[in-house]
Amino acid sequence: MYNKVFLSPVCSSVLLAAQTQLIGSHQPIVALVGDDVLLPCHLEPAVSVTYETVVWTKAGLEPKYIYYHQDGRLLFEKQNPSYFLRTRLFRDEMPSGNVSMKIFKVKLSDAATYKCSLPAMKKEADVELIVGQSDVIGSDQPVKVLVSDDIILPCHLEPPLDVTTLSVEWRRGPALVHVYRNRRDDPVSQDQNFKGRTSLFPDEMTRGNISLKLTNVTEQDAGNTPALFPNCTEALLHLLLVSTDKLKQFEMQ
Structure with missing residues (x-):
């Protein structure tokens, strides 16, 4: 005789989260100076990140945080001033695991490799941004x-x-x-x-x-x-x- 094992919704979510991967972009993202650009990043399979801390950083930047999302909002006090009012996440898509970031009015200095992180889930992914002036x-x-x-x-x-x-x-x-x-x-x-x-x-x-x-x-x-x-x-x-x-x-x- 087999014993049936039932998992609570919380346990199921934890197991699913452990199996997911944070996916960035396999190809560099290209933008022209003055454009708006989307840096893609999502969990696969999809898991809600509505209540997760989401962090975007850029190597060599101080303060290093491009976007610090915690408790459902952007913490402006942690954000690098050069990105003030130039970034956003898509909160309505976070329940489906989308943590992509949009940068408005791209500058030449924005060119870099960005890191998207979910600290509590110990997951991160890189996205390279190339900025051209042609x-x-x-x-x-x-x-x-x-x-x-x-x-x-x-x-x-x-x-x-x-x-x-x-x-x-x-x-x-x-x-x-x-x-x-x-x-x-x-x-x-x-x-x-x-x-x-x-x-x-x-x-x-x-x-x-x-x-x-x-x-x-x-x-x-x-x-x-x-x-x-x-x-x-x-x-x-x-x-x-x-x-x-x-x-x-x-x-x-």
Whole structure:
């Protein structure tokens, strides 16, 4: 005969916590000066950290604490002044083990390896942040194309910088021509007139290439089209459309 063993919810939580791992990022996180950036960190399998002390530190910094979360709040008195009002955790996601930290208005001096720690659980993980200061370079000359043809609008970062973890937007006036965020295209935010007609070059984004391919060009596509990083800089391109019988230049309204 077997004896049944029942574990209380508290014991079950302790056992589960002992089996979890704190996961940071296997790849460096890249940001441009002035951007907001997310340093990912979470428990896997997920365990609530709502009532845990969560600490983010940066090597070589004094005071060393970027974020010190205890008893459900940030302890400002422990935080390094250079990060005052520039960091946040996602408290509504802490029940699912998310202890990622967001840094606002990134500076060159923010580049470093950060450590996320859960002291009571004796768990920690590292996240490397690379901060670049590059110019967004477009074309010196208007780009010409025939109506209904495909065209590449050239744009890149100089010096080159891996942009796969950044957000990239192409706009025409208020319309979002193409949106890339969270390592993938975001067609939900895209203007209806451009859906299914735009693409970036994912294999070349590690070298700072954010050129846009626009297919089946229409007369309405003409004008100044900026490529930009939110909170950062932009490059303006002017698109000229050529019909079969004459050159048409359309200015932005």
